[in-house]
Amino acid sequence: MPTARPRAGLTFAALASLTLVAGCERPVGCTGEYCGTMVIASGGEPDILLPPVSEFSITRDVTDQLFLKLADLGASGNTIGDEDFQPQLAQRWEWDTPTTLVFHLDPRARWQDGQAVTAADVAFTYDAYTDTLVKSSFRSSLRQVAAVTTRDSLTVVFRFRQRYPEMFYDAVYHLRILPAHLLREVPRDQWRSAAFGRAPVGDGPYRFVVWKAGESIELAADSTFFLGRPHLRRVIWRFTPDQQGAVTQLITGDADAVEVLVTPDNVQRARADTALATYPYKGSAYGYVGFNLAAPGDSTKPHPLFGDRDLRRALVMATDRERVLRNVFGDLAKVPPGPLSQVWWIWDPEIRELPYDSGQAARLLTRTGWTDSDGDGIRDKDGRPLAFRLLLPTTSAVRRQYARLLQEQFRIAGVEVQLDEVDFSLYNERARAGRFDALLNVWNTDPTPSSGFPQTWTPAGFGRSNYGRYDNPEVDRLVDQAVASAANRDQARRAWRAAVETLNRDAPGIFLFATSNVAAVHKRIADVTIRPDSWLALLRTWRIPADRLTDRDRVER
Amino acid sequence: MAAWLVRRLVASMAIVFAVVTITFFVVHLAHGKPCGSDDRPLPPEICQALCRRFGCDKPLLEQYGKYLAALARGDLGESIGLHRPVADALADAIPNTFTLALAALLIDFALGLALGIYQAVRAGRFGDVAVGNVALLVNSMPVFWLGLVLLLVFAQWLRWFPAGGITNPILCPRLDSPYCLLDFLWHLTLPALTLGLVGAASTARYQRAAMLEVVRQDYVRTARAKGLREQRVLLVHALRNALLPIITLFGLAFPFLFTGAVLIETVFAWPGMGRLAVNAIFQRDYPVVTGAALLTSAMVVLGNLIADALYAVADPRIRVRGGEGGP
Numbered sequence: 001m002p003t004a005r006p007r008a009g010l011t012f013a014a015l016a017s018l019t020l021v022a023g024c025e026r027p028v029g030c031t032g033e034y035c036g037t038m039v040i041a042s043g044g045e046p047d048i049l050l051p052p053v054s055e056f057s058i059t060r061d062v063t064d065q066l067f068l069k070l071a072d073l074g075a076s077g078n079t080i081g082d083e084d085f086q087p088q089l090a091q092r093w094e095w096d097t098p099t100t101l102v103f104h105l106d107p108r109a110r111w112q113d114g115q116a117v118t119a120a121d122v123a124f125t126y127d128a129y130t131d132t133l134v135k136s137s138f139r140s141s142l143r144q145v146a147a148v149t150t151r152d153s154l155t156v157v158f159r160f161r162q163r164y165p166e167m168f169y170d171a172v173y174h175l176r177i178l179p180a181h182l183l184r185e186v187p188r189d190q191w192r193s194a195a196f197g198r199a200p201v202g203d204g205p206y207r208f209v210v211w212k213a214g215e216s217i218e219l220a221a222d223s224t225f226f227l228g229r230p231h232l233r234r235v236i237w238r239f240t241p242d243q244q245g246a247v248t249q250l251i252t253g254d255a256d257a258v259e260v261l262v263t264p265d266n267v268q269r270a271r272a273d274t275a276l277a278t279y280p281y282k283g284s285a286y287g288y289v290g291f292n293l294a295a296p297g298d299s300t301k302p303h304p305l306f307g308d309r310d311l312r313r314a315l316v317m318a319t320d321r322e323r324v325l326r327n328v329f330g331d332l333a334k335v336p337p338g339p340l341s342q343v344w345w346i347w348d349p350e351i352r353e354l355p356y357d358s359g360q361a362a363r364l365l366t367r368t369g370w371t372d373s374d375g376d377g378i379r380d381k382d383g384r385p386l387a388f389r390l391l392l393p394t395t396s397a398v399r400r401q402y403a404r405l406l407q408e409q410f411r412i413a414g415v416e417v418q419l420d421e422v423d424f425s426l427y428n429e430r431a432r433a434g435r436f437d438a439l440l441n442v443w444n445t446d447p448t449p450s451s452g453f454p455q456t457w458t459p460a461g462f463g464r465s466n467y468g469r470y471d472n473p474e475v476d477r478l479v480d481q482a483v484a485s486a487a488n489r490d491q492a493r494r495a496w497r498a499a500v501e502t503l504n505r506d507a508p509g510i511f512l513f514a515t516s517n518v519a520a521v522h523k524r525i526a527d528v529t530i531r532p533d534s535w536l537a538l539l540r541t542w543r544i545p546a547d548r549l550t551d552r553d554r555v556e557r
Numbered sequence: 558m559a560a561w562l563v564r565r566l567v568a569s570m571a572i573v574f575a576v577v578t579i580t581f582f583v584v585h586l587a588h589g590k591p592c593g594s595d596d597r598p599l600p601p602e603i604c605q606a607l608c609r610r611f612g613c614d615k616p617l618l619e620q621y622g623k624y625l626a627a628l629a630r631g632d633l634g635e636s637i638g639l640h641r642p643v644a645d646a647l648a649d650a651i652p653n654t655f656t657l658a659l660a661a662l663l664i665d666f667a668l669g670l671a672l673g674i675y676q677a678v679r680a681g682r683f684g685d686v687a688v689g690n691v692a693l694l695v696n697s698m699p700v701f702w703l704g705l706v707l708l709l710v711f712a713q714w715l716r717w718f719p720a721g722g723i724t725n726p727i728l729c730p731r732l733d734s735p736y737c738l739l740d741f742l743w744h745l746t747l748p749a750l751t752l753g754l755v756g757a758a759s760t761a762r763y764q765r766a767a768m769l770e771v772v773r774q775d776y777v778r779t780a781r782a783k784g785l786r787e788q789r790v791l792l793v794h795a796l797r798n799a800l801l802p803i804i805t806l807f808g809l810a811f812p813f814l815f816t817g818a819v820l821i822e823t824v825f826a827w828p829g830m831g832r833l834a835v836n837a838i839f840q841r842d843y844p845v846v847t848g849a850a851l852l853t854s855a856m857v858v859l860g861n862l863i864a865d866a867l868y869a870v871a872d873p874r875i876r877v878r879g880g881e882g883g884p
Binding site: 037039047048053055135137140189192193197198209210212213214215216218234236238239240241245248249251252253254395422423424425426428429430432463464552555557 | 587588589590591592599600601603606607610635638639640641642646649650653708712713716719720721722723724726727728730823824826828829832833835839840841
């Protein structure tokens with residue numbers, strides 16, 4: 001056709017000019033130290049920007065820029081006592097009595113609508129977090145606080161029920177102070193759908209600009225912020241369906257930072273990109289195979305297999321955790337010495353645990369009557385094969401990979417494992433109801449073991465997070481001692497270590513991995529410091545030096 | 558024609574109602590409760606309290622009755638996971654999905670028709686065979702896989718197009734200038750191409766077959782015998798009749814586009830209804846799933862209705878029969 005060639009040429013030209021025009025930058029203006037713009041690619045989107053009613057870590061990342069705490073964790077991550085905490089909204093504090101903590105608010109603090117931040121806001125916030133109508137999942141973290149009252153407009157008093165090492169942490173870490181004058185009229189049972197949560201007014205270093213559902217959230221620096229003007233003038237979160245998509249956006253230059261690169265392959269890609277810098281930091285997650293010690297669906301009876309401590313110990317010893325971990329994570333995780341995340345200060349590689357010893361595992365199984373009597377490769381006892389089902393969610397690629405590798409390791413030991421891969425909602429429901437033999441679970445932990453550990457490994461967590469119904473009074477006693485009565489950090493550490501070693505001897509699970517994270521940030525961004533419990537906690541100090549600004553940073557609109 | 562239209566509208570509403578009913582029962586009967594995410598599951602007492610608030614502890618028929626009553630008032634309910642009215646969430650997502658589907662539809666039919674005609678004109682020759690094989694290859698590809706390939710090649714390797722999203726969030730927070738409109742089209746290109754290419758491959762095959770059938774007809778031979786230029790014979794005389802099967806294909810394209818959009822929106826981080834629905838399914842956000850099913854089925858049914866109407870416009874024989882009782 002004689003006309004075909006010109007038409008094709010025209011189409012190409014149109015496409016090329018479209019690409020060219022779209023690729024161009026707008027006129028630029030901003031110069032100096034406070035012009036930076038950072039785009040963060042995120043594998044999830046907040047549900048609502050109201051801290052008490054959201055459980056997502058991405059929500060916390062955003063709201064931590066909008067709302068201040070009274071004080072925040074220091075770089076050491078020490079949660080015991082108050083000496084390592086940094087003032088935020090509170091200028092200073094003192095202990096009136098061993099159970100009475102007095103905060104003095106910084107008089108310079110202002111809500112972004114111009115109103116002063118007062119002690120009444122703090123009392124209001126505590127009241128909201130603990131109100132059953134609000135249904136905050138942080139309520140239980142404040143159970144030791146008996147009351148919060150105001151002494152004057154800038155002085156607020158916390159009264160505790162008893163004295164314990166992490167009183168200060170409990171008082172400050174979970175509470176993001178909220179503006180009473182803007183939220184008082186919102187009915188408490190409607191906070192989860194409050195309009196405020198989609199256009200919040202805070203007192204932090206950044207103010208809310210826009211939230212485009214499914215696309216992005218933009219914050220702008222508050223140039224009058226009383227603790228110092230943030231260097232990056234704009235921070236934008238771009239939402240992708242998953243973390244892999246976020247990494248792709250980083251590699252293609254559509255974003256400047258991602259929280260975690262997830263796989264060794266992504267780390268390699270990021271390190272190969274000369275524009276990116278990588279920042280390793282301790283992860284707050286640990287993963288394990290949890291055995292159900294009770295019969296599935298009937299917690300009054302022991303599990304026909306995992307009620308037997310020797311069998312559990314044999315399975316732990318039959319698992320080459322280091323090898324599986326290298327396969328899945330490379331060097332992006334460590335084998336934990338118990339149910340511990342790396343951010344916990346009680347992490348100690350010297351904690352005693354059951355070794356990988358396939359010979360000893362085989363002998364133990366044989367001694368307890370599990371032999372391969374019919375030569376089919378699977379051990380059996382009284383005509384019953386040594387087989388169980390492993391529950392895991394389809395949403396986790398890591399766990400699916402782990403499950404297959406474990407299945408093979410157990411097969412070599414003469415144990416048959418069938419995988420129950422279900423979507424997360426069903427996984428969660430079955431885990432809570434105890435309808436499983438074993439599960440492959442992951443916990444994202446707080447900076448301290450004090451609340452998470454008891455909820456997961458003592459009877460306090462029955463019906464909640466202790467899915468396998470593990471119960472050893474000796475562990476409970478040691479945990480109580482570590483949480484409530486240890487007078488100092490060393491004493492607490494010893495109690496924790498004893499508790500974990502006792503638990504390891506019981507083998508209620510196979511502790512597989514504790515994540516090590518690697519964040520990637522564009523090299524033009526300087527002074528990047530990451531606090532492991534909250535990677536953007538120190539965002540206010542990140543900056544782009546004037547000589548590294550790109551047109552994207554300078555653009556005005 | 559009016560009677561036919563009324564009958565079709567009633568039938569369409571019945572179909573949408575059936576889809577909503579089936580979706581409602583399927584999502585509610587599926588195991589799992591709306592209890593947070595893999596990231597941080599909600600504590601059981603909060604999960605139960607939320608369930609009570611959204612009525613999922615009530616008997617299913619009672620929930621269904623309440624849902625229908627609210628629906629009759631135009632209330633799609635409140636999203637459990639997004640903490641906002643379902644109507645608002647859908648209103649944000651629909652324009653994006655609709656734009657994507659429309660752009661894909663344009664690519665599908667413009668490219669598909671052109672290739673089909675080209676193949677028919679060169680039937681049996683190299684061009685026909687080459688285009689046919691490429692079309693078959695593209696048609697055999699899963700749409701999400703093709704999306705990933707285009708993403709890898711054009712976004713990651715060549716960096717000609719963005720890796721996802723709908724606009725550049727720094728330069729274009731709003732579509733308020735010609736520049737930002739171009740930026741939007743730039744972001745739209747890869748997802749629309751992915752969906753459009755797979756559709757075009759199929760359309761081209763149909764169009765080729767239809768054209769080959771028509772060009773053998775007597776009236777086409779007559780047109781050529783009259784000395785008309787080949788271009789006019791093909792594009793004016795043959796094409797109109799060869800379009801009839803394509804109109805059927807137009808109706809069928811809507812379900813493909815909306816199901817394809819579910820995958821493509823996920824691959825390209827396109828904030829449309831597909832992504833919204835997928836997230837809602839994983840989080841057991843019943844009101845959003847049911848609302849998305851309601852709207853998607855309504856759009857598919859409407860697309861089919863338009864296809865039937867176009868059929869009547871394109872084929873006078875149908876118009877005559879339509880007057881007697883409908884197509």
